[in-house]
Amino acid sequence: MSIPDLEARVEGLSWNIERQREILRKLERDKSLVQRQLNAARDPVARLPLEISSEIFLQCIPPQPVPEADKAPMFLLNVCNTWTDIALSVPALWSKIWIPKALESLTAEALTAGMERWLRRAGTGRLLDITMERPLDSVVASLIGHYSSRLERLDICVCSSSADDNLQNANIFDVAQLEPRLPFLRTLIFRPSPSHQYRGEFPVPTVFHLLRAAPELTELSVSALSVLIDPVGKWTAEVVLPNLRRLEYGYDYFEGAGALRYLSTPRLEFLSLDSLESPDSDIVSFLQRSSPPLREVIIEQGAVGTELAAMFSDFLSLLPFVTRLKIGHLDKTGVETVFNTLTQTRPGALPSLQTLELFNMGDWSDWSLVSRALSARRAVLRFVNLDHEYHYYAAVPWSLDAGIRDELCELLADSEMDIRIRGVQNRGGNVVQLFP
Numbered sequence: 416m417s418i419p420d421l422e423a424r425v426e427g428l429s430w431n432i433e434r435q436r437e438i439l440r441k442l443e444r445d446k447s448l449v450q451r452q453l454n455a456a457r458d459p460v461a462r463l464p465l466e467i468s469s470e471i472f473l474q475c476i477p478p479q480p481v482p483e484a485d486k487a488p489m490f491l492l493n494v495c496n497t498w499t500d501i502a503l504s505v506p507a508l509w510s511k512i513w514i515p516k517a518l519e520s521l522t523a524e525a526l527t528a529g530m531e532r533w534l535r536r537a538g539t540g541r542l543l544d545i546t547m548e549r550p551l552d553s554v555v556a557s558l559i560g561h562y563s564s565r566l567e568r569l570d571i572c573v574c575s576s577s578a579d580d581n582l583q584n585a586n587i588f589d590v591a592q593l594e595p596r597l598p599f600l601r602t603l604i605f606r607p608s609p610s611h612q613y614r615g616e617f618p619v620p621t622v623f624h625l626l627r628a629a630p631e632l633t634e635l636s637v638s639a640l641s642v643l644i645d646p647v648g649k650w651t652a653e654v655v656l657p658n659l660r661r662l663e664y665g666y667d668y669f670e671g672a673g674a675l676r677y678l679s680t681p682r683l684e685f686l687s688l689d690s691l692e693s694p695d696s697d698i699v700s701f702l703q704r705s706s707p708p709l710r711e712v713i714i715e716q717g718a719v720g721t722e723l724a725a726m727f728s729d730f731l732s733l734l735p736f737v738t739r740l741k742i743g744h745l746d747k748t749g750v751e752t753v754f755n756t757l758t759q760t761r762p763g764a765l766p767s768l769q770t771l772e773l774f775n776m777g778d779w780s781d782w783s784l785v786s787r788a789l790s791a792r793r794a795v796l797r798f799v800n801l802d803h804e805y806h807y808y809a810a811v812p813w814s815l816d817a818g819i820r821d822e823l824c825e826l827l828a829d830s831e832m833d834i835r836i837r838g839v840q841n842r843g844g845n846v847v848q849l850f851p
Contacts (some may be wrong), residue, residue: 460497460498460501465501465504468501469501469504469505469507469508472487472488472491472501472502472505472508473505473507473508475487475488475491476488476508476511479513479515479546480511480512480513481512481513481514481515482512482514482529482530482533488502488508488509491508503536506536506537506538506541507537507541508536508537509533509534509535509536509537510534510537510541510542510543510544511543511544511545512530512533512534512543512544512545512546513545513546513547513548514526514530514545514546514547514548514549515548516548516549518549519548519549519550521554522554523553523554523557523558526554526558527557527558527561530545530558530562534562541565542565542566542567542599543562543565543566543567543568544567544568544570545558545562545566545568545569545570546569546570546571546572547570547571547572548572549572549573550573555571559625563596563597563628564596564598564599565599566597566599566600567599567600567601567602568600568601568602568603568604569600569602569603569604569625570602570604570606571604571605571606572606572607573605573606573607596628596629596630597625597628597629598630598631599631600625600628600629600631600632601631601632601633601634602632602633602634602635603625603626603629603632603634603635603636604634604635604636604637605622605636605637605638606636606637606638607638622637622674623654623677626654626656627654630657630658631658632656632658632659633658633659633660633661634659634660634661634662635656635659635661635662635663636661636662636663637663637664637665638663638665652677653677653678653679653704654677654678654679655679655680655681656678656679656680657681657682658682659680659682659683660682660683660684660685661683661684661685662680662683662685662686662687663687664686664687664688664689665689675697675698675700675701676697676700676701678701678705679701679704679705680705680707681705681706681707682707682708683705683707683708683709684707684708684709684710684711685709685710685711685712686707686709686711686712686713687712687713687714687715688712688713688714688715689714689715689716690714690715690716690717691714691716691717691718691719691723691726691727691730698726698730699726699729699730699733702730702733702734703733708736709734709736709737710736710737710738710739711737711738711739711740711741712734712737712739712740712741713741713742714741714742714743715743715744716743716744717742717743717744717745717746717749718744718745718746718749719745719746719748719749719752720746720748721748724748724749724752727748727749727752728752728756731752731753731756731764731765732756732763732764733763734765735763735765735766735767736767737765737767737768738767738768738769738770739768739769739770739772740753740765740768740770740771740772741770741771741772741773741774742772742773742774743773743774743775744774744775745773745774745775745776747779750773750776750779751781751784753771753773753788754784754785754787754788755784755788757771757788757789757791757792758784758787758788758791760791766795767795768792768795768796769795769796769797769798770796770797770798770799771796771798771799771800772798772799772800772801773800773801773802774800774802775802776801776802776803779803782815782816782819783819785801785819786819786822786823786826789823789826789832789834790822790826793826793829793830793832794830796830796832797831797832797833798832798833799832799833799834799835800835801835801836801837802837802838803836803837803838803849815836815849815850820850823850823851824851827851834850834851835848835850835851836848836849836850837849
């Protein structure tokens with residue numbers, strides 16, 4: 416064969432080879448399409464309406480979704496194309512994110528870029544829920560500033576190993592830099608990281624900067640504050656939270672004034688305190704200034720002693736709308752103050768109280784006062800739970816006098832009140848039911 420004939424033969428073979436390759440590519444595409452159809456036919460999720468499959472995906476999301484490939488919602492993108500399409504069509508899957516301590520070393524630019532890839536799937540109109548477990552620093556401030564206009568819930572878990580690390584950053588937030596402020600923030604939480612031994616301290620300037628930028632805040636939880644306030648400085652200005660309904664306030668580690676004296680919450684309905692101990696009766700002045708319509712009050716450490724007895728009595732007189740009062744570790748003076756208040760009929764003496772729970776009561780023996788107080792409130796009180804603490808080395812706790820028992824039984828029969836009294840061992844947790 417001549418050279419031209421050979422060249423023509425090679426060209427023809429090349430054309431046939433390319434044609435066969437194109438046929439093979441088409442067959443592979445067809446096979447992939449049919450395989451997807453087969454997978455969809457076999458996949459029960461793919462056969463469901465989108466509103467049902469999306470709800471199933473939402474139920475897979477943990478309370479703290481982290482940006483890791485083997486965790487939801489990220490792993491939903493790696494199962495099949497159908498699941499990927501569903502996951503990317505549900506903005507709610509991507510509106511919540513937790514930045515764990517493992518990412519603490521990332522710069523603000525790297526964190527922002529990673530969060531942007533995640534949060535853009537939530538769409539531009541959806542509000543965000545962000546939890547960050549890292550020291551209070553410029554990185555946190557940068558992230559809050561970046562997403563300020565879309566934040567609905569912000570949870571900052573401080574994981575610094577030293578209080579000084581946080582206190583040095585007391586002024587990292589500035590309301591002037593939070594533009595357009597925090598117009599949709601409803602929940603703000605400051606707490607120690609659950610994965611760190613350090614309890615966590617939060618400078619009041621840091622907290623107050625954010626409070627001033629969040630006029631629609633309805634829930635505030637602060638586990639501990641380091642109060643760095645100059646009594647005549649700029650932090651003495653009162654912060655009014657007009658829409659706050661729920662406040663969980665941790666114990667102050669401070670030198671100087673407590674932070675409650677700088678807050679006003681005229682619509683507060685739920686209040687939880689670590690302790691009543693506070694300088695200059697901060698809690699009393701806080702309630703007098705705010706006059707909130709409180710419905711529920713919880714105090715973890717209620718020991719008052721003789722030095723705080725008057726303050727505690729004033730505190731109880733400022734709870735006219737409270738229907739549930741729960742206090743732990745209340746000493747003899749505090750228990751006596753509570754039940755003396757209940758025997759009174761004057762305005763302000765807990766007139767609306769329906770549920771009373773006292774836990775780990777101290778050395779208490781005047782059960783006739785308890786009986787009189789409960790009898791005086793038989794028309795309003797519905798549930799009373801009293802846990803009397805006894806020493807771990809005691810074989811049997813005290814028992815109720817027969818006369819007191821009879822009075823309480825009469826109350827149960829003649830009213831809608833449910834009364835429960837238990838003896839609780841302070842070590843070992845043994846519980847003895849004392850009444851009924």
